[in-house]
Amino acid sequence: MELSYDLVVVGAGTAGIPCAAEAALGGARVLLVEKDQRIGGTLHISGGHMAAAGTRRQAERGIADSAEAHLADIRRISSGTAREDLIALVAENAAETVDWLDERGFAFAPETPRIVYGHEPYGTARTYYGVDEALSILAVYERLLDEAVATGRLDVWKNCPVVDLTVDDRGAVTGVTVLRGGQDVEVRARDVVLATGGFAADPELFLELEGAPLVSAAYPTSTGDGIILARELGAAVTGTGSFLPTFGGLPDPTTPGKANWSDRQLLIAAERPPVEIYVDRSGRRWVAEDEPSIDEKERALTRIEDMTFWTVFDDAMLESTRSGRPLVVGWTPEDLRARAGSREGVHSAGTLEELAAVAGIDPDGLVATAARYNEAVAAGSDPDFGRAHLPLPLERAPFYAIRNHAISLVTFAGLDVGSDLRVLRVDGSPIPHLYAIGEVIGAAATCGQSFCSGMLVTPAITFGRLLGRRLAATA
Numbered sequence: 164m165e166l167s168y169d170l171v172v173v174g175a176g177t178a179g180i181p182c183a184a185e186a187a188l189g190g191a192r193v194l195l196v197e198k199d200q201r202i203g204g205t206l207h208i209s210g211g212h213m214a215a216a217g218t219r220r221q222a223e224r225g226i227a228d229s230a231e232a233h234l235a236d237i238r239r240i241s242s243g244t245a246r247e248d249l250i251a252l253v254a255e256n257a258a259e260t261v262d263w264l265d266e267r268g269f270a271f272a273p274e275t276p277r278i279v280y281g282h283e284p285y286g287t288a289r290t291y292y293g294v295d296e297a298l299s300i301l302a303v304y305e306r307l308l309d310e311a312v313a314t315g316r317l318d319v320w321k322n323c324p325v326v327d328l329t330v331d332d333r334g335a336v337t338g339v340t341v342l343r344g345g346q347d348v349e350v351r352a353r354d355v356v357l358a359t360g361g362f363a364a365d366p367e368l369f370l371e372l373e374g375a376p377l378v379s380a381a382y383p384t385s386t387g388d389g390i391i392l393a394r395e396l397g398a399a400v401t402g403t404g405s406f407l408p409t410f411g412g413l414p415d416p417t418t419p420g421k422a423n424w425s426d427r428q429l430l431i432a433a434e435r436p437p438v439e440i441y442v443d444r445s446g447r448r449w450v451a452e453d454e455p456s457i458d459e460k461e462r463a464l465t466r467i468e469d470m471t472f473w474t475v476f477d478d479a480m481l482e483s484t485r486s487g488r489p490l491v492v493g494w495t496p497e498d499l500r501a502r503a504g505s506r507e508g509v510h511s512a513g514t515l516e517e518l519a520a521v522a523g524i525d526p527d528g529l530v531a532t533a534a535r536y537n538e539a540v541a542a543g544s545d546p547d548f549g550r551a552h553l554p555l556p557l558e559r560a561p562f563y564a565i566r567n568h569a570i571s572l573v574t575f576a577g578l579d580v581g582s583d584l585r586v587l588r589v590d591g592s593p594i595p596h597l598y599a600i601g602e603v604i605g606a607a608a609t610c611g612q613s614f615c616s617g618m619l620v621t622p623a624i625t626f627g628r629l630l631g632r633r634l635a636a637t638a
């Protein structure tokens with residue numbers, strides 16, 4: 164028996180679920196195919212921050228805001244490197260997305276909307292997240308899917324990777340091949356939407372497209388399947404060369420090449436003025452640790468050897484964090500002392516030379532850097548990097564070092580799409596009946612060469628809903 168739908172959505176994550184549900188609720192016959200055993204994709208680990216201007220929630224709190232102001236902020240933060248048509252589409256529709264979640268019982272964290280300082284901040288309080296981070300979005304989605312399935316127009320297949328796209332002799336997409344129960348199943352569809360996420364869990368594709376070694380803190384299903392599938396049909400990949408890492412995640416204790424975002428150092432100056440210094444493998448400092456722009460620090464990190472550095476501090480510095488925010492999220496000074504020497508990447512020693520030896524830093528370089536830094540603290544001025552916050556010298560044993568690497572939660576390269584979200588070939592022509600939404604189009608599309616608060620989750624939901632409704636209308 165041939166299986167046939169109006170629409171097949173590949174990937175039941177942040178973008179795919181609202182797309183499939185809206186299409187089914189709008190009257191289309193839809194198949195939502197998920198390779199994992201559970202739905203949700205990156206929502207299981209994402210912060211779920213969304214950004215929207217002109218929402219009901221802002222109005223209730225007396226916050227004046229507009230889509231134009233949001234757009235201007237995105238342009239400022241990304242230095243104009245994001246896709247103008249796509250960021251305009253997000254900014255114009257984001258309030259509707261957030262109001263829709265609101266109507267569907269989304270559990271907003273009570274302090275939102277607020278200005279978030281984890282990335283370059285917006286000028287207005289317009290970032291929202293749930294009490295349970297992105298899982299609060301998933302809770303809304305689960306109810307939405309039940310509703311859509313109850314119409315009889317939506318089928319959801321789990322544990323079923325899409326392994327191929329089928330095309331006719333004109334190159335138009337006609338459906339997908341799904342691996343189901345160990346067998347290839349052909350499914351015909353008038354339209355196919357790729358919502359398979361990014362590729363920050365695939366070292367090979369990452370090296371090819373982002374041009375950097377991968378230390379991943381991404382969701383494990385983010386293996387770039389949509390890019391691989393569409394490239395076989397001649398799809399263009401855009402946003403390469405926009406790579407920007409995140410940093411602070413501690414090395415995973417068991418898996419090389421992975422980092423833990425839940426165990427991360429607070430390295431944003433606005434969140435915790437730094438007591439420590441940052442050194443590279445040769446023991447040299449490489450940035451003003453109190454640089455207010457996190458993007459500047461992230462860019463500087465891409466220029467040092469292996470994109471690897473160590474935060475180095477002494478016992479007085481560690482003790483000084485007791486009354487403020489911790490060095491590592493959730494770790495007291497006692498936790499840190501106890502984990503030094505046993506937790507991967509966390510070291511302590513009685514002297515700086517010994518610390519350097521156990522951590523893998525050049526000992527002479529570190530000793531010289533500490534001496535120079537202590538002169539800067541005594542003088543109250545840092546001639547090397549212009550650091551202004553110089554609270555303590557590095558002199559009281561024991562000394563500590565925590566290894567950090569540029570880590571990737573998201574990927575910037577992705578499938579090129581038109582303003583209507585159709586996948587484009589290298590020559591700019593659309594591949595008929597093939598669409599892409601979510602991180603498979605690359606973070607650069609909506610963030611440019613920057614991290615812009617909420618500008619992945621918001622576009623994923625917004626484009627998902629808009630496209631689902633549009634494709635239903637033509638069913």
Ligand SMILES: Cc1cc2nc3c(=O)[nH]c(=O)nc-3n(C[C@H](O)[C@H](O)[C@H](O)COP(=O)(O)OP(=O)(O)OC[C@H]3O[C@@H](n4cnc5c(N)ncnc54)[C@H](O)[C@@H]3O)c2cc1C
Nearest residue numbers: 174176177178198204205209210212325360601602619620
């Ligand atoms: C730790 C972390 C924190 C983040 N915080 C934020 C934040 O606060 N704000 C923000 O805007 N962004 C944030 N991001 C990024 C954002 O969460 C993601 O970009 C977004 O959730 C991706 O949505 P998606 O729908 O494209 O992919 P996903 O949500 O990952 O969904 C893709 C789905 O497709 C499935 N799939 C893949 N290949 C196939 C295949 N061949 N066949 C069938 N199914 C397939 C996957 O299993 C998955 O379920 C964060 C990312 C991480 C990792």
